[in-house]
Structures are given as C-alpha cells and as structure tokens.
Amino acid sequence: MLGSIPDLLRLVAVPVFGWAAYRDVKTRRVPNRTWTPLAALAVALLLWDAYAVWTGPTAVGQRLFLIRVAISLGFVVPLSYGFWLVGGFGGADAKAFMLVAVLFPVYPVYYLPTVALPLQQSAIGVFSLTVLSNTVLAGVAYPLAVAAGNLSRGRFSLAMFIGRPVPASAVTEEYGRLLESPDGFDRSGLDLDALRMYLRWRGCSLADVRADPDRHRRPASLPAVPNDPGDGSLATDGGEVADDGDGTGRGDAPAQAVADRSDAVDDPWGAERFLDDIDHSAYGTSPAQLRDGLEVLAERDEVWISPGIPFLVPMFAGLVVSLTYGDVLFALLQAVGLA
Structure with a gap:
C-alpha cells in the first residue's frame, strides 16, 4: 500500500x-x-x-x-x-x-x-x-x-428490537439497562452500573436482596457506615462486595442498622439515602428508577435488558x-x- x-x-x-x-x-x-x-x-x-x-x-x-x-x-x-x-x-x-x-x-x-x-x-x-x-x-x-436474533429464538416482546432476556439473578454480570418496571416495558429502566454501585454501597449482593426483599426495603436495614460504591464497572469491582470478614465490605465499619432511621421513613430500599450519600451521580439514576428496578429484580425470574452497543x-x-x-x-x- x-x-x-x-x-x-x-x-x-x-x-x-x-x-x-x-x-x-x-x-x-x-x-x-x-x-x-x-x-x-x-x-x-x-x-x-x-x-x-x-x-x-x-x-x-x-x-x-x-x-x-x-x-x-x-x-x-x-x-x-x-x-x-x-x-x-x-x-x-x-x-x-x-x-x-x-x-x-x-x-x-x-x-x-x-x-x-x-x-x-x-x-x-x-x-x-x-x-x-x-x-x-x-x-x-x-x-x-438484535430483533433478528430474538425472532430466531422465539423471543417476542416490546423490547425485542433493543434488548434481550436474561435471568434476573445474573444482571449484575451484565452491562446495560433494565427495560422493565413494575408496570411493564420501560425504556428508561435502572442502569446496571448504578445497581452494582448501590449493592456495593450497602454491602450486600443481589442474591441477598432476592432472598429477603422485605428486609432490604426497610431503611433500618441500611449499614451505619456505607461502603465506597465504586463506579459500577465489572472491571473494577465485578459487582461483588469486597468482604473483609464482617459482612460490610470494609474492615472498619461494623454491619449494623442505621440508628437514627426507622421503618417509618418514607425511603423504600434506602434509594434516596444512597443517591444523597454518594459524591457523584449514579449515571443519572433517580430514586424512583432505583426502587422500580429493585422491585422488578426482587420478584421476577427473567428480565429484559438493553445491553446497548x-x-x-x-x-x-x-x-x-x-x-x-x-x-x-x-x-x-x-x-x-x-x-
């Protein structure tokens, strides 16, 4: 040449x-x-x-x-x-x-x-x-x-042109965005990077949330000293909590309920506290988006996500x-x- x-x-x-x-x-x-x-x-x-x-x-x-x-x-x-x-x-x-x-x-x-x-x-x-x-x-x-791939596999949904179904328990291993809310198809669902940040922040896994969603909905279940949420990347934290032996993900913070909050506080899942506590945006996530996404992931076995490109x-x-x-x-x- x-x-x-x-x-x-x-x-x-x-x-x-x-x-x-x-x-x-x-x-x-x-x-x-x-x-x-x-x-x-x-x-x-x-x-x-x-x-x-x-x-x-x-x-x-x-x-x-x-x-x-x-x-x-x-x-x-x-x-x-x-x-x-x-x-x-x-x-x-x-x-x-x-x-x-x-x-x-x-x-x-x-x-x-x-x-x-x-x-x-x-x-x-x-x-x-x-x-x-x-x-x-x-x-x-x-x-x-994407649509051709979904059609060939018999996957039919309003999301078939922009997404694919995955097990709800495995979404922390994916990049993209939920295409579902409790009301159905939603193009502006929860960002999965923001989900990983939230789980790391409160020191639990998605499996913990799915096993006992009622407990995790209560603000009193939040840790006294939250963890560094990271940036949600699989490359940096893998969506996992870096456990130091006390269940919190950091060595100097005991896993205990927040003393000055009660179940009466109108903040299901601690969504507002999470977004107020971190020092940067969770990819534009709102408390409502976080709550809706957690509700979907806690109750459903399979969800549609938009992996995007x-x-x-x-x-x-x-x-x-x-x-x-x-x-x-x-x-x-x-x-x-x-x-």
Missing part, C-alpha cells in the same frame, strides 16, 4: 480504535491516556498537511483544504461536544470523534496495485463527516440484528468502512438520484 507519509501514519488510528472498541465492550471504560498520543499525532499531521498545501502550486487546493478543515473542526468537534453535554455520547465517544475530526479532516488516499482507496468519496470531501455518517449507519443496523464499536466499523469503501450514505443517495 502506498500513500503520503501523513496518510500512512494516520492508519495508526485503526488498531487504537479497535482496541478501544474491544475495551468498551468488555468494561464500558476507556482510559483517557488512550487518546493522548493519537491526539498529538493528529495535530502534527494536520500541521504537516497544512504546510504541504500552503506551499503547493494552486490557490484552489489551498482554499478547498482550508474549507474542509474548517468544516471538520468547526462542525464535527462542537457536534461531538454537544452530544456529550446532552448525554448522547459518553466521554470516550466524544473524545474519539473530536480526534477523528482533527486526524481526518480531508480524504486520505491509499494506492493499491489496481485501485485507490477509499473507493467512494463524498462531494463535500470532509472525511470526518464520512466516518460520522458510516458510524450512524452501522449503529442503525444494530437493533435490526458501545458507540466506539460502530465508530470503529465506520472508520474501517470509510478507509476502504468510503462514504456509504453518499453512494446510496447517488443510487436513488439524490446526490
């Missing part, structure tokens, strides 16, 4: 994004240090290209380059940040797309013996927009694949497709005469 040195160096992004997507699937956590070296490389390559274009022979080429870079940095970067602000992107997703905007503002070119890649360029010529549109298309295909997975797929085929959306619009 032949290409300019900057374009060849940009291919370093492929294994980095592949590793990040894999880690996002396994842990839903991508370290910030993942992006730092690639960000430094992206800035250096952008300056390299800018110098090459600016000292080039044509003013037209200079203007096109500047316009495309301006669109990539001035549109894709703020768009990614905006999606993060409203909760549409996770932090790693936003950083990754901002990185794409800097690393791939214009189309790279790779020469194979018989063809040049990418095969299909868009009319605008902003490669980060191509990666974005291909990522969206890859994301849209996911619920169709970490956005870095379709982003990685979108990047690979963009570097090889090119702009799928533009090709589709051309095929129906709209481009």
Whole structure:
C-alpha cells in the first residue's frame, strides 16, 4: 500500500480504535491516556498537511483544504461536544470523534496495485463527516440484528428490537439497562452500573436482596457506615462486595442498622439515602428508577435488558468502512438520484 507519509501514519488510528472498541465492550471504560498520543499525532499531521498545501502550486487546493478543515473542526468537534453535554455520547465517544475530526479532516488516499482507496468519496470531501455518517449507519443496523436474533429464538416482546432476556439473578454480570418496571416495558429502566454501585454501597449482593426483599426495603436495614460504591464497572469491582470478614465490605465499619432511621421513613430500599450519600451521580439514576428496578429484580425470574452497543464499536466499523469503501450514505443517495 502506498500513500503520503501523513496518510500512512494516520492508519495508526485503526488498531487504537479497535482496541478501544474491544475495551468498551468488555468494561464500558476507556482510559483517557488512550487518546493522548493519537491526539498529538493528529495535530502534527494536520500541521504537516497544512504546510504541504500552503506551499503547493494552486490557490484552489489551498482554499478547498482550508474549507474542509474548517468544516471538520468547526462542525464535527462542537457536534461531538454537544452530544456529550446532552448525554448522547459518553466521554470516550466524544473524545474519539473530536480526534477523528482533527486526524481526518480531508480524504486520505491509499494506492493499491489496481485501485485507490477509499473507493467512494463524498462531494463535500470532509472525511470526518464520512466516518460520522458510516458510524450512524452501522449503529442503525444494530437493533435490526438484535430483533433478528430474538425472532430466531422465539423471543417476542416490546423490547425485542433493543434488548434481550436474561435471568434476573445474573444482571449484575451484565452491562446495560433494565427495560422493565413494575408496570411493564420501560425504556428508561435502572442502569446496571448504578445497581452494582448501590449493592456495593450497602454491602450486600443481589442474591441477598432476592432472598429477603422485605428486609432490604426497610431503611433500618441500611449499614451505619456505607461502603465506597465504586463506579459500577465489572472491571473494577465485578459487582461483588469486597468482604473483609464482617459482612460490610470494609474492615472498619461494623454491619449494623442505621440508628437514627426507622421503618417509618418514607425511603423504600434506602434509594434516596444512597443517591444523597454518594459524591457523584449514579449515571443519572433517580430514586424512583432505583426502587422500580429493585422491585422488578426482587420478584421476577427473567428480565429484559438493553445491553446497548458501545458507540466506539460502530465508530470503529465506520472508520474501517470509510478507509476502504468510503462514504456509504453518499453512494446510496447517488443510487436513488439524490446526490
């Protein structure tokens, strides 16, 4: 494969994004240090290209380059940040797309013996927009694949396009969100990371809750000194309580009921106290969501969850497709005469 040195160096992004997507699937956590070296490389390559274009022979080429870079940095970067602000992107997703905007503002070119890649360029010529549109298309295909899998297994539910059934006793081993409340299907059910945080905080397991839900509903059953809830990741705490021999998960806190609370307090499951006690948000969980989720998990044998798809997975797929085929959306619009 032949290409300019900057374009060849940009291919370093492929294994980095592949590793990040894999880690996002396994842990839903991508370290910030993942992006730092690639960000430094992206800035250096952008300056390299800018110098090459600016000292080039044509003013037209200079203007096109500047316009495309301006669109990539001035549109894709703020768009990614905006999606993060409203909760549409996770932090790693936003950083990754901002990185794409800097690393791939214009189309790279790779020469194979018989063809040049990418095969299909868009009319605008902003490669980060191509990666974005291909990522969206890859994301849209996911619920169709989920529905097909559920149909093939005879699983029918309102949640069949976005979720799958799992044993209620095993949800602490999963990532995602409950798709059920006591009233039925609910797309805004309890986040399973928040559930792990809650169980760790109060020093019990989901099996304990299911074995004696009435006791755990009572605020008086809360520990006097709650545990550090962690961040809910399976990678860091596995959803298990780090037992130090006294049943609390920490060596200096005896397992005893809260002295200044009674069963008369209107706080079933201690949901409000949990969310008030932790020093950060439990992924936007409300007391009502936590209570409803615990009620469902305490009473049912099987529940539907939305495992979701970490956005870095379709982003990685979108990047690979963009570097090889090119702009799928533009090709589709051309095929129906709209481009």
